[in-house]
Amino acid sequence: MGVTLFGPVFADLTLLSLGRALEARLMLPLGATGVAHPALSEPLTNAQDGTMELVVCGAHLQGLPLNHQLTERGGVLVSITQSAPRYKLFALAGGPPKRPAMLRDENGQAIEVEVWRLPIETLGSFLAGIPAPLGLGQVELADGSWKCGFICTAGALNEGGEAQDISEFGGWRGWLASRS
Missing domain, CATH: 3.10.490.10 (Gamma-glutamyl cyclotransferase-like)
Structure with a gap:
């Protein structure tokens, strides 16, 4: 399963920040490693x-x-x-x-x-x-x-x-x- 974020042109930094915050909020592991994601x-x-x-x-x-x-x-x-x-x-x-x-x-x-x-x-x-x-x-x-x-x-x-x-x-x- 995955999530795709869309935004206006040149909104890359905002989208990256939102994606990183979503990862932290959901406490997802680092890929298939099972290692906990570092705190935001x-x-x-x-x-x-x-x-x-x-x-x-x-x-x-x-x-x-x-x-x-x-x-x-x-x-x-x-x-x-x-x-x-x-x-x-x-x-x-x-x-x-x-x-x-x-x-x-x-x-x-x-x-x-x-x-x-x-x-x-x-x-x-x-x-x-x-x-x-x-x-x-x-x-x-x-x-x-x-x-x-x-x-x-x-x-x-x-x-x-x-x-x-x-x-x-x-x-x-x-x-x-x-x-x-």
Whole structure:
């Protein structure tokens, strides 16, 4: 069963907010996972200024090789923080540049992340450049809030066994420093 929301042209942000509020009100799980949907603490987008906050954990961090993909789209650094202590960080095979994969795991730990604010109209072009097995989904931060951010599909880490668990370094910068 599903619901379709219709609205006038350019009402996307309003419709997204209504859809998110409906999900929270009905207490629907996250897809077929059965995992409870996070509480609605803040909107996914800021309809007043047409922006969206995005959590990054690797090559998009300030000063690293892919950060230009955020700044060229008008991205602004909002904060440097940590994820909730429920994530593992992996270094994926391949590159350059090297890429991390953050995976939710109840036996994980806090991972250093940055929160960037992007104009919502640039999000589509940003999404188009994200290679598999990475994608965007909801990431829980240390303060209990949930924001859109980079995540990885769990099955992708088992393919070829080439992903290295680097959680012990507390973040991508920590791991990069350990390699030099």
